Amino acid sequence: MGDFYFGSDLFSEFDRLQRQVSSLLGGFPSSIRSGTFGAFPAVNIGSTDDSVEIVAFAPGMNAAELDISIDKGLLTISGERKPAQTEQEELRSYAQERFAGTFRRVIELPETADPNKVQARYSNGCLTISVGKREASKPRAITIQ
Amino acid sequence: MNNQTQLAERDQDTLARRESEQASRRMTIAPAVDVFEDSQCVTLWADLPGVSKDKLEVKVHDSNLYIEAEAVIPTPQGFRLQHAEVREPRFARTFALSADFDTSKIDANLQDGVLKLTIPRREEARPRRIEVNAG
Numbered sequence: 001m002g003d004f005y006f007g008s009d010l011f012s013e014f015d016r017l018q019r020q021v022s023s024l025l026g027g028f029p030s031s032i033r034s035g036t037f038g039a040f041p042a043v044n045i046g047s048t049d050d051s052v053e054i055v056a057f058a059p060g061m062n063a064a065e066l067d068i069s070i071d072k073g074l075l076t077i078s079g080e081r082k083p084a085q086t087e088q089e090e091l092r093s094y095a096q097e098r099f100a101g102t103f104r105r106v107i108e109l110p111e112t113a114d115p116n117k118v119q120a121r122y123s124n125g126c127l128t129i130s131v132g133k134r135e136a137s138k139p140r141a142i143t144i145q
Numbered sequence: 146m147n148n149q150t151q152l153a154e155r156d157q158d159t160l161a162r163r164e165s166e167q168a169s170r171r172m173t174i175a176p177a178v179d180v181f182e183d184s185q186c187v188t189l190w191a192d193l194p195g196v197s198k199d200k201l202e203v204k205v206h207d208s209n210l211y212i213e214a215e216a217v218i219p220t221p222q223g224f225r226l227q228h229a230e231v232r233e234p235r236f237a238r239t240f241a242l243s244a245d246f247d248t249s250k251i252d253a254n255l256q257d258g259v260l261k262l263t264i265p266r267r268e269e270a271r272p273r274r275i276e277v278n279a280g
Contacts, residue, residue, distance in 0.1 A: 041194075042230040048223045055218055057194035057231055059258030084179045084190040084261075097177035098192050125194040125258015126218055 040099035041077070041127070043107065049139050052113050052131045056105065059125030060084075060098075066127060070115040077127065078104040112137035173237035176212070184272050186265040187246070193236055194258040201255055203262065205248045210240045212260065245270035 041058035056077050058066065066079045083100040085091065109115075109131060117132025179190040193201065195216030202213045216234040242248060245266055252263040 043228070044226065044231055045228040046220070046224050046226040048221050048225070051221070053221065053224060055195075057258075059192045059194040060190075061257060084259075085181050085188070088183070090183060092182045094180040094182065094187075096179050098179045098190060099177070122257075124197050124216075125192070126216075128218070130221075 039105060040081070040103045041105065043077075043105060045107065047133075050133055051117075052109060052133065054107060054129040054131070056127040056129070057125070058122075058127050061122070061125070061127075063122040066120075066122060068118075068120050068127075068129065070109070070118060070131075073109045073111070073113070073115075075107040075109050075129065075131070076104060077107070077129075078102070171235060172233045173213075173235040174231070174233050175238045176214075176236045178238065184266075186263050189240075189260075189262040189264065191236075191238070191260040191262070192258065193255070193260050194231075195234065196236065196255070196258060196260075198255050201260065203251075203253050203260070205242065205251065208242050208244070208248070210242050210248075210251075210262075210264075211237075212239070212262075213237045214260075 041056040044055045046053050069076050080102045081100055112133045113131045114134045119130045121128045176191045176193055181188045191212060193214045195218045196214040200215040200217060204211050214236040247265050247267045250265045254261045
């Protein structure tokens, strides 16, 4: 019965469970604009000293069909994803898990983001958006007198 | 009436676990799929964002179809992740294939992070109309 509890991996299993639960309940208050959990496209956000980096996981799109805009500190990604196959006679569907339809995701940019310095790139189904930070907000070394 | 039979249900972020050779368990994401069948073949579409051709492995073993992939997203230097909805860059999903599929003729095509697999049915397994003789 030694392996009754997932072998030696019990603690990593608990860890995983805890992460999943906290991601559902939200350890931090999430933005009022964040929408429902699991919205399309999924978005990861991070930053560097010089920029805010956003990755939207939107496979199967044309770069031309993606609409990106910035208005008053809100970055909006919108577009429409076509269904893989249109309805046909004698076509049976066993699974339709992939998102199809119009979508819109809004991301609140920090105050320090500069809407004039935006670069967007679509490759392998990922939309990468890089928003530069204002000069004044970049980290500086402070000299001690 | 709609013609959808047996819609497979999938949790929004089903987490599957893959046993790797080193016995270390790695977390993977089960990619969302669409599966359609017509008289000739089954077509499977899988969302694999961030996966390039060299990081994708599709194999058939013991009449199971394995899809394994790893997403690679270039990040600039000094990058710090602050909000993540996709936490694992690995995808894995397995399907059982019945004997009426011709696994030697599977066609795979990856474009813009979407994998399209065409799995033809064997010639003898395709539907035929059977004439009824009036006697």
